[in-house]
Amino acid sequence: MRTINIPISDETIRSLDVGEPVALTGVMLTGRDAVHKWMVETFIKKTRPPQGDDLEVYNAIKPILNGSIIYHCGPVVAGLDTKQYRFVAAGPTTSIREEPYQGDVMHHFNLKGVIGKGGMGAKTLKACQETPGVYLHAIGGAASWIAQSVKRVLGVYKLEFGVPEAMWVIEVENFPVVVTMNARGESQHAVIEQQSRVILERLLANK
């Protein structure tokens, strides 16, 4: 299995094949529904003015995301009382909910990868070709296993979104994922969807 260090170069990103398992090492950020909505409305489409610590947080996460990865994850975190945070369980959440936002977020922050589960659609696939970037599939539900590769929690932003929805800055080592959408416009999800559709139609025609 190839080990990839974060930040990731464009050259490395372009070399990744669909179906290839890789192990990630470096610093990434978690972000899911509330975060993507906040990013797009406040800083990309600017339909909502920055409030509270929005600008401060934006300036803090920009360098973290540049050349890095966003992880669709709402973790179980221990140490909330003492702020000695530790990830207890940290599998991926379903990514397709971020489809309206993801492409814009990838462009804006120069993201090289998105980790989640279930795959994403045409808009994100196009962004993967343009930035370039990849979609990386983690094993859904394997939360205790995945948490082992999160070595340290370096910080957290927007904890008021709630523990699952906050942006956790994490340092990972050999974080296991499979490339399912790549920078050449290939999507394993589109292929499986199409193949299973053909079989479904045959099964529906049967008695």
Add this chain to the structure above:
Amino acid sequence: MFDLTEPILELVRLAATDLPPDVEKALQQALKREIPGSAAHGALETILKNVELARKNSTPICQDTGTPIFYVHHPPGWSTRALRQQIEKAVAEATQRSYLRPNSVDSLSGKNSGNNLGGNYFPTVHFEEIDGEALIIDVMLKGGGCENVGAQYSLPHNALGAGRDLEGVRKVTLDAVHQAQGKGCSPGILGVAIGGDRGSGYLASKEVLFRDMEEPNADPELAEMEERLTEEANQLGIGPMGFGGSSTVLGTKITHLNRLPASYFVSISYMCWAYRRRRMTWQDGKAEYR
């Protein structure tokens, strides 16, 4: 009346961290059907390692510990109000101990309550009075990913050519599995309710998931349909996580409710592979778990 907070806390811990043996066995059988070296095989290997690790460390199998759904079957004389309070206390404590993720979000403000409590439906508790001496509490933790791919069809369904019969039920269920792809954390388990109204149908489609994996349907016609649906869903080739492969569904459970002449609903609850459900039986002052 006993205070059951502690035994219920243990029930929740078990449900969140220790996958039931029948489900683990089904996952091991699924692993054997996949080709070694394939992404599907790798996914199932990781899933099984995770199950072992979560059990050993008492950590959540999946970080999405879902909506805690309780069914309390109590002999006469128990106070359901007190039981609800004890369940809530146990759920809050389980959250504090990181067995559960804080999952209860105010739908208007977006604020997370932080302790898995909020309103009358979080956690969800159903009560039923039963005969006998034993009090039985079933709990199910169902995550959002699989809940989001649940589906309800009103038959006849023209686009799918599904009429108001078991053949129609088969068609819409396969369509739901196709729509779900890997998004519900396949290989999943299908809970299918035929009939009822929109509310009772969905409820029954979850209740049927309390059945044991290996327990066949008492109705031979439905037993046959359960097997057929599992087999045909697997023919779709969606596989674990939607990576492709032969294990898309681990099992199918069908139930039926009376319906109105005008309505024929088929409600499908998709349960992820992390099929977390446990039972506590409280009798003679002590708890037994399975």
